[in-house]
Each structure stands twice: as C-alpha cells, then as structure tokens.
Amino acid sequence: TLEIDRTRFANLAVDAHEDGVWVVTLNRPAKRNALDSHTIEELVEFFSAAPRAGIRAIVLAANGDHFCAGLDLVEHHQADRSPAEFMHLCMRWHEAFNKMEYGGVPVIAALKGAVVGGGLELASAAHIRVMDQTTYFALPEGQRGLFTGGGATIRVTDLIGKSRMIDMMLTGRVYQGQEAVDLGLAQYITEGSSLERAMELARKAAQNLPLSNFAICSAVSHMQNMSALDAAYAEAVVAGVVNTQPDARARLAAFADKSAARVRPNN
Numbered sequence: 001t002l003e004i005d006r007t008r009f010a011n012l013a014v015d016a017h018e019d020g021v022w023v024v025t026l027n028r029p030a031k032r033n034a035l036d037s038h039t040i041e042e043l044v045e046f047f048s049a050a051p052r053a054g055i056r057a058i059v060l061a062a063n064g065d066h067f068c069a070g071l072d073l074v075e076h077h078q079a080d081r082s083p084a085e086f087m088h089l090c091m092r093w094h095e096a097f098n099k100m101e102y103g104g105v106p107v108i109a110a111l112k113g114a115v116v117g118g119g120l121e122l123a124s125a126a127h128i129r130v131m132d133q134t135t136y137f138a139l140p141e142g143q144r145g146l147f148t149g150g151g152a153t154i155r156v157t158d159l160i161g162k163s164r165m166i167d168m169m170l171t172g173r174v175y176q177g178q179e180a181v182d183l184g185l186a187q188y189i190t191e192g193s194s195l196e197r198a199m200e201l202a203r204k205a206a207q208n209l210p211l212s213n214f215a216i217c218s219a220v221s222h223m224q225n226m227s228a229l230d231a232a233y234a235e236a237v238v239a240g241v242v243n244t245q246p247d248a249r250a251r252l253a254a255f256a257d258k259s260a261a262r263v264r265p266n267n
C-alpha cells in the first residue's frame with residue numbers, strides 16, 4: 001500500500017477518518033473553490049494514489065458555502081492560454097476525474113451552494129452525489145463564452161440526457177431541490193448537512209469488501225463504454241474474480257447459517 005502524505009496538499013484538505021473513510025475537502029472558499037491548475041494537479045495526485053492507499057471510501061467535500069465555482073476564470077483570463085495549452089489543461093482535468101470515476105474507490109460528493117460549470121463536472125465524476133437545500137446546478141459556460149472541458153459532455157449528459165444538457169448550456173438553466181434529484185443530478189437530498197449524510201453513506205460503503213467496491217466503482221463505468229456483448233463478457237470475468245474472493249466466504253457462511261441480516265423493505 002501507498003502512504004499518502006497529507007501535508008503535500010494546499011488547495012485540498014485531506015483527512016483520514018475511522019473505518020478507512022477519507023475526507024477530501026476543496027479548500028479555497030474565498031474563491032468559491034474555483035478549480036485552478038494547481039488544484040487539478042492535487043486532485044490528480046490524490047485520486048491516483050487512493051486506490052493503492054487502502055482507502056475504503058472517499059467523501060469529497062468543500063469549505064465555505066459553495067461546493068465549486070468551476071474553472072478558475074481569473075487564472076484563465078490572466079494566463080491568456082493558447083488552444084494547445086488549454087487542451088493540455090483539460091487533459092489534466094480528465095486525468096483527475098477519470099481517476100475518480102474508474103479508480104475503484106467509492107467517491108461520495110457532499111454538495112452545497114453552487115455546483116456549476118467545472119464544479120458540476122467534478123461532482124459528476126463522483127459515484128454518489130448528496131445535495132442539501134442550498135445546492136444548485138448550472139452550466140454557465142455558454143454565457144461566459146466558453147465550453148465544457150472537464151467531461152460534462154459525457155458525464156452530465158449521462159446523468160440527465162442530451163436535450164436537458166444542451167438546454168442547461170444554451171440558456172443557463174439552474175436546477176435545484178427535489179427536481180435535481182428526480183432528473184438524476186444527485187441521488188440524495190437532505191434537510192440537514194450533506195456532509196453528515198455523505199459520511200453515513202461512505203461508512204456504509206466502506207463496510208463492503210474492497211474488491212467488491214473496486215468492481216462497482218470501476219467495472220460499471222468501463223462497461224458503459226463497451227458494446228453489450230463485450231460488457232457481458234467483462235461482467236462475467238469480473239464476477240469470476242470478485243464472487244470467488246476468499247474474504248467473501250465468511251459473509252456467505254453467515255447467510256447460510258442464518259446469522260446474516262436479511263434484506264427487508266424500509267419501514
């Protein structure tokens with residue numbers, strides 16, 4: 001396993017909690033957690049290391065009232081980047097977000113306030129999104145003379161469909177509240193703190209065997225990119241490995257001897 005040196009991060013606060021749950025907190029609240037190039041590098045570093053660091057689940061949180069204001073527009077303005085420079089920057093965003101989505105460690109985003117532009121791209125790379133009553137989603141790129149570069153065309157379109165995605169970009173439409181959950185932008189909405197709820201979900205996921213979580217948090221995404229025929233083949237191979245893991249035997253024995261909890265409906 002890899003050691004993660006938590007002192008290496010400046011724009012992220014990285015904390016290890018009990019049960020292998022780690023909390024990664026976007027930590028530029030004065031800038032509404034806008035993603036400058038340095039923050040993207042820190043996300044690449046953390047999420048590249050996470051799968052080999054024994055981390056069981058990750059909560060992606062934010063300091064301040066807003067989850068993330070997207071691309072650092074001031075840095076972008078001042079850097080006056082060339083097309084090639086911005087393309088390479090986008091490749092780093094993809095590196096970070098692909099590591100999140102395909103890394104095999106559950107990532108649960110605790111959302112609040114603005115989840116906009118690149119902030120929504122970041123959130124949509126998480127496996128679970130929890131929103132609170134202050135959370136709102138938008139893609140203001142169109143109004144800023146920009147286009148999405150951090151994967152929204154893929155992930156946000158996956159979540160809400162092509163026509164809603166295009167509407168958000170063309171008109172700056174904002175989604176919030178239960179409607180955002182109904183559309184698929186988040187899976188949970190809470191009256192209280194999204195961080196608390198995300199922590200609960202992370203602790204629950206962390207109780208699964210790591211190899212099961214690895215499959216859930218990598219195979220499903222990979223299989224979406226395959227033909228149905230290839231995905232079925234890959235599923236069989238993954239299940240061959242996961243469903244025969246020695247660590248699962250105790251759980252199967254507990255079901256067989258009736259000591260394991262049964263699946264029941266919510267009350």
Ligand code: 1HE
Binds near residue numbers: 119141
């Ligand atoms: C920023 C950024 C930013 C705030 N880059 N500095 N994203 C957007 O178009 C969203 C832009 N931001 C906003 O609409 C608002 O700032 C918020 C709704 C997020 C928050 O509003 P508010 O009233 O709390 O804050 P504010 O007064 O607007 O900003 C506070 C500070 O944060 C201020 O800095 P200061 O030094 O003057 O105090 C702002 O400049 C700074 N700030 N947002 C840089 N985004 C890979 S392509 C992805 C393409 C995109 O993501 S485009 C969408 C960009």
